[in-house]
Amino acid sequence: MLDVADVHTYYGEGYVLQGVSLTVEPASIVAVLGRNGVGKTTLIRTVIAFTPARRGRVMFEDRDITRWPSYRIAKAGMGLVPQGRRIFPSLSVRENLEIAQRAAATDIAEPWSLGRVLDLFPALAERLRNGAGTLSGGEQQMLTVARALVGNPRLLLMDEPTEGLSPHIVAEMKKLVVGLRARGMAILLVEQNLAFALDVADRVHVMDKGKIVFGGTPAELDADETIKKTYLGV
Amino acid sequence: MTFWIINTLNGLSLAMILFLLAAGLTLIFGLMHIINMAHGSFYLLGGYIAITAIRLTGGFIFGAIVAVIAIAVIGAIIQRLFLARLYKQEMRQALLTLGLLFIVADIAFFTWGGDPLLVPQPPLLQGAVHFWGIVYPLYRVFLIGCGLVIAFCLWAFLERTTLGAIVRAGMDDEEMVRGLGINVPLVFTGIFALGAALAALGGVLGGPLLGMFPGADFEVVLLAFVVVTVGGLGSIRGAFLGSLLVGLVDNFGNAWFPQLSLFTIFVPMVIVLALKPTGLMGRV
Ligand SMILES: Nc1ncnc2c1ncn2[C@@H]1O[C@H](COP(=O)(O)OP(=O)(O)OP(=O)(O)O)[C@@H](O)[C@H]1O
Ligand SMILES: [Mg+2]
Numbered sequence: 001m002l003d004v005a006d007v008h009t010y011y012g013e014g015y016v017l018q019g020v021s022l023t024v025e026p027a028s029i030v031a032v033l034g035r036n037g038v039g040k041t042t043l044i045r046t047v048i049a050f051t052p053a054r055r056g057r058v059m060f061e062d063r064d065i066t067r068w069p070s071y072r073i074a075k076a077g078m079g080l081v082p083q084g085r086r087i088f089p090s091l092s093v094r095e096n097l098e099i100a101q102r103a104a105a106t107d108i109a110e111p112w113s114l115g116r117v118l119d120l121f122p123a124l125a126e127r128l129r130n131g132a133g134t135l136s137g138g139e140q141q142m143l144t145v146a147r148a149l150v151g152n153p154r155l156l157l158m159d160e161p162t163e164g165l166s167p168h169i170v171a172e173m174k175k176l177v178v179g180l181r182a183r184g185m186a187i188l189l190v191e192q193n194l195a196f197a198l199d200v201a202d203r204v205h206v207m208d209k210g211k212i213v214f215g216g217t218p219a220e221l222d223a224d225e226t227i228k229k230t231y232l233g234v
Numbered sequence: 235m236t237f238w239i240i241n242t243l244n245g246l247s248l249a250m251i252l253f254l255l256a257a258g259l260t261l262i263f264g265l266m267h268i269i270n271m272a273h274g275s276f277y278l279l280g281g282y283i284a285i286t287a288i289r290l291t292g293g294f295i296f297g298a299i300v301a302v303i304a305i306a307v308i309g310a311i312i313q314r315l316f317l318a319r320l321y322k323q324e325m326r327q328a329l330l331t332l333g334l335l336f337i338v339a340d341i342a343f344f345t346w347g348g349d350p351l352l353v354p355q356p357p358l359l360q361g362a363v364h365f366w367g368i369v370y371p372l373y374r375v376f377l378i379g380c381g382l383v384i385a386f387c388l389w390a391f392l393e394r395t396t397l398g399a400i401v402r403a404g405m406d407d408e409e410m411v412r413g414l415g416i417n418v419p420l421v422f423t424g425i426f427a428l429g430a431a432l433a434a435l436g437g438v439l440g441g442p443l444l445g446m447f448p449g450a451d452f453e454v455v456l457l458a459f460v461v462v463t464v465g466g467l468g469s470i471r472g473a474f475l476g477s478l479l480v481g482l483v484d485n486f487g488n489a490w491f492p493q494l495s496l497f498t499i500f501v502p503m504v505i506v507l508a509l510k511p512t513g514l515m516g517r518v
Pocket of ligand 2: 041083159
């Protein structure tokens with residue numbers, strides 16, 4: 001459903017993605033691993049067209065979205081859980097969800113109502129009227145996921161969703177993404193947490209310096225000590 | 235006592251004109267990071283267009299509507315045609331709006347001449363109100379009332395509607411709002427047009443008191459920038475408080491020390507900024 005074909009992405013003169021290709025099938029989790037600064041976030045930014053690819057192509061459900069504006073891509077059914085959470089601190093929790101719902105995709109069998117999303121995140125239900133900036137880190141991460149879900153995405157881009165979370169919340173997150181996949185969601189997951197990625201992903205890719213240097217199943221990656229040592233430092 | 239009441243009311247009526255300008259400036263800066271010098275042009279053109287429309291048809295309300303709609307459309311076109319193309323190039327955007335200020339000033343001079351013109355007051359509001367032995371112009375009372383109603387409507391729009399929440403979210407993180415599927419470029423155009431319309435309304439409502447003349451655009455935009463700086467960039471409540479402060483200080487300053495008129499405006503600004511660099515309600 002997502003097909004990234006040989007994309008090259010720049011920040012000004014800075015040449016970051018140097019020919020990256022990968023695909024994500026429906027109801028599957030594809031993980032991208034790699035050290036700091038190899039271009040994982042840039043890959044996400046390229047897919048959602050915050051920083052569009054200068055060369056190459058991004059196809060989403062057989063439509064070429066490479067040059068679409070970001071809002072149109074999101075509305076077409078792509079949800080974003082960005083690195084660093086990026087909730088809107090001057091809005092209440094409810095408003096954070098309401099504005100996302102306003103632009104929700106409508107062409108989906110089982111739309112996510114506010115109620116259904118809050119069933120998944122009871123902690124948020126209790127804090128709807130609070131300022132989003134007053135939530136704890138874990139709650140903010142839940143809000144980011146909830147905010148993406150009310151947009152009714154069929155593909156979720158998640159950029160280091162476990163960053164800075166306690167082990168308990170990471171376990172919750174694991175249940176959550178596996179549950180979403182069981183409902184048919186496709187997920188492109190960027191991670192530094194190797195164990196988490198190996199646990200949930202159907203396919204894993206390893207990136208280094210703007211290129212993909214490994215692609216395979218979690219078991220294959222786990223068995224490949226050289227790749228793990230050279231590119232992931234474990 | 236009479237001195238205090240009259241100068242307070244005069245200060246409030248000036249404050250309402252300033253608020254109409256500052257509200258748009260602060261929203262446009264908060265959302266798009268544009269220092270919009272052309273806001274003075276919207277004020278000036280709003281006043282002039284109202285004068286012409288009222289001369290042609292005789293109706294104040296009709297003139298006001300024509301002026302406000304015309305400037306909203308002009309604002310939207312300027313944003314789409316020029317500013318949107320300079321997205322994120324803040325210096326170029328500011329210079330562009332400064333250029334527009336000069337161009338519009340010349341066009342206005344050719345069209346309406348160099349003599350000050352007053353927007354005619356609506357006949358219904360030409361009388362005076364009497365209270366506690368004071369006689370006070372009805373029009374100024376009307377102006378204060380209008381300002382308060384508009385301030386309330388803007389506050390309700392921003393704080394109580396989903397569209398308002400989108401604008402506030404855009405001030406926090408515009409890119410992320412796009413990532414949620416919201417057509418942020420359209421929101422930019424809408425807010426720019428809204429700000430332009432408010433500035434035009436400031437020209438129409440302030441026109442009977444301050445008049446339109448070459449240089450009024452610059453004078454008023456300078457004061458509005460003081461208001462926005464004092465109130466805090468990006469905050470409607472700050473724009474309101476800043477307007478009250480500047481309007482009142484300007485009036486009492488002029489009453490007490492008429493020779494020091496600009497001085498009395500900038501002293502409070504410097505004091506506020508020294509105590510709170512982000513302004514009274516600032517978010518950045
Ligand atoms: N907005 C930007 N402008 C210029 N260069 C950038 C920008 N964002 C990232 N870079 C550079 O691009 C490279 C890739 O950054 P990116 O954020 O994609 O890495 P990452 O793999 O997500 O790292 P991390 O694991 O730390 O999040 C880095 O060298 C970074 O310095
Ligand atoms: Mg990153």
